[in-house]
Amino acid sequence: MQLSQTMPRPALIKQLNIFDWLFSALLWGGAIYAFNLYGTHMDSYEKVFLFGAAAVFSALGWFWKPIRMLLLTVAVLSLMGIADYHGDLARAQSSFFLKYILASQTAVMWMSVLFVMATLTYWIGLAARSDFAAQVGSALTWSALTMGIVGLLVRWYESYLISPDVGHIPVSNLYEVFILFSIITALLYLYYEAHYATRQMGAFVLPVISAAVGFLLWYTFDRQAQSIQPLVPALQSYWMKIHVPANFIGYGSFSLAAMVGVAYLFVDKGILASRLPKLDVLDDVMYKSIAVGFGFFTLATILGALWASEAWGGYWSWDPKETWALIVWLNYAAWLHIRLVKGLRGPVLAWWAVVGLFVTVFAFLGVNMFLSGLHSYGTL
């Protein structure tokens, strides 16, 4: 009886190899080192965050292996960037490495260029049926992602160089969250790419990231939005640090689902059908993405309510931003009900996912541009 052979599902922990353990050891080692250095300045939240991050990223790296390489590269590059400052912000202009690669502004520019190149490469891969081009597309996306995260981390450090009281996590204004959006959407996409072993969807998902990059560049060059601003009192809260990223996992997922929805509609009409994944794969990605997005968006809205209850004196005040979050939420709740309860499939759901993107974009940007409220988190 060779039962063991036919039972290829041992617990995750037993599947771990030496690199997984090494990776975790590095993470925990780093956390302990940081704790020894700065522990006396940390409050209990920060301690929980520090070790929580080590635990979460360990698990993430075990669950999805490429994360390990990503985190290591990001750590090395950001630490190099930070060290190269020697505590002096002016070195962003004088040090070669900072000026051309690692200063946050430069890193973000690299991210932008790499994302646009990745978009083009994925399309070349699709047009030429070239697996190699698609592989290059993935590599470019990974590099863009790396530079984006490095940019945000170095920016975080730079904010403290401006002045210790200005320093804060870079998720506090529209410029910063656009970077966050690009990163999260790319990361989600790369996960699905690996999970479904198909690179063709990149040609559809990357354009939405490129659009975000386009906005970011306009915002930088036309509005000089890249300068680091201190936090107004209402934003000085722990809730911000989790509310905003949770929201962007939601937004990123919904955008991804919409773009896969576009691919679905193409295939459904027979356009590029031979080059793109099958309908049931696209449908599955769309569903998963919306499901994950819905979960995180719900979480983010609730975190927002907890924050509002502390900062504004009420967990729900029908502020335009809140109300639009509710509308987005209702939209996807309806989408999920139709699919799960009615079992509806097909182009209708794909169209709906695409329309969902417009609702989401309005909640994200339109509210700031056209409506007014306490929440006008970043006017254009």
Place this chain on the structure above:
Amino acid sequence: MRFAISLFTVLAIASIIGTVLKQNEPYANYIFQFGQFWFTVFQWMGLYDVYRTPWFVTILAFLVVSTGTCVYRNLPGMLREIRSYRENATEQSLRHFHHHGEFASHGNPTAILMQYLDVQGYRYRQQEQGGNLLIAAKRGSANRVSYLFTHSAIILICLGGLLDSNLPLKVEQAFGIKRLETRDIPASQIPAISRLSPDNLSFRGNVDIPEGESADVVFLNIADGYLVQDLPFKIALTKFHISHYSTGQPKSFASDIVILDKTTGKPLLTHTITVNHPLTYDGIAIYQASFGDGGTRLNLDGWNLFDHQGTPFLVTGAVHKSTTLAADNTRYTIEFTDFRPFNIENRGGDDQTQHDTRSVFGGSAVADKKNLHNVGPNFQYKVRRPDGQAREYSNYMLPIKVDGRWYLLSGMRDAPNEAFRYIRFPLDPDRTLTGFMRLRGAMLNPALFPQIAQRFAQSVLHDTNPATQAQLADSTVKILEIFSKGGYKTLSTFIANKIPAAQRDLAAQTYLKILALSAFEAYRMTQVQAGRPAPKADDATGWFIRDSLTAMNDIFFYGAPVYLQLSTYDEVKATGLQLTRTPGEFIVFGGSGLLVLGIFTGFFVRERRLWLLIKPDQVLFAMSSSRKTLDFEKDFALRKQHIMEILKEN
């Protein structure tokens, strides 16, 4: 189900209305925006407070009731489903499954198949079926719990929200038990019908407390009136602090408060409230919501603008207080409305957000760039004429540099929704107003005109005969008189009436030159008379004269007989606190936790059912799941392969 989707849609659309139309503004703003007719229509539809109208609450109620009945109807079935193994499935029905397979077997594979299911995390039951053995297995039944969790969570959240809403108040108003107060009277005089007792279950109200004062009520602003909520304690404000970053954005807002016993006045607790750090006392949460002026005392120099004396008189006042002035046999009331020690933002305009400590507006990456310098203290007041008409003024204390020259700025507007229009009073080389005021005094004093005209005529025509000089002086007196009556406007009317069209341009140029040069003579006269050095005939003086004439001209449109210049002040700040009692909060957050739990179990716990019908020489295998996803297809393929291999090797 279709009903649920329709409810989602209706709720979403109804919600949009309230985001497009600003909610809970003063009614005057709506009347201004829509006109009386549409104002009334919209008011009837409740659009100024959409989320609390009966029709909106009805939609929510429908949602709760339908979700409730849905849960009620589905609960028994769901529980049965969770417990059941469906061991009664017949061979017939298993063959109808989309996902099934049949394998040949020999010997008795029951034990090893059960072992396989154990390892794979399935739980199972066995049943004899006409000589065959059916193993009915399942895993991930928690998935079904998600339905119950999410849907009960929605009900909880809505009910919790209802508990904290002002719905009970609305009902009381509808039945006349409570009535809105619309008069502007002290809290202590408000009748019981507009007051709420301290043991009111839930409320949300605001109160402004100046430094050194206290409050034991909050105000609930509703529609065009308010209700007064009595508090079980008293709050005193010791001090309100604002600090700024070096770039000028606000860094913190903090109120040092003391909670006092309502009857004895004994201090119970001293605390500092900041944004994001409220204080909860006696079940009531106290938040930092806004700030304002608490009655800053102002010492002002009043310049009578239509009198030729070049000296100011003393005026004292305090913000939120008023004083009267008499001029030209008219009594004017001056109502001081606001004072700001810093003005980082754009000049003028009193944006609501500026006083709202809860705004996240400064978080914008670009919003703050243009207005990054502090232009110093500023105060606002209204000048009300006896007929009740008022104009609003906004004056800066410190000189402001415009185009390289220094001015004192005073803004004026007729209505609160207009922008301020600024008059610029030029400053003399000592950076004071006196130079301008003396010059203006001379230019308003007809007794001095001959002398000014004389000097001017002499200066331009010093070697011609006295008769020509006298002629020029005469016309100069005329021009000065006309200008002193109404500025450039009277001058241009005069030109239009008296001079043929062909020569008007030339005449206007000449008149302006005469005016400017004689103003220069007047300035020299007044300066020397006051013991100041005589002004040089240079560029700076030239600009000073031109600016002075412009300012004198603008004074005719200024609308107040007096310009108030701030000399010293004694600032008193006020904090705006929001006080709430929200017993439903725990229910809402409990429900929220349940919702998240439900959603994540629903999506991440995969429900699987598996049947193995073991016949003497054959095994029938079938699988099902509540979610038909690709993962399920893969899972099915994998199980099928495993079972096949197990049976082969057995």
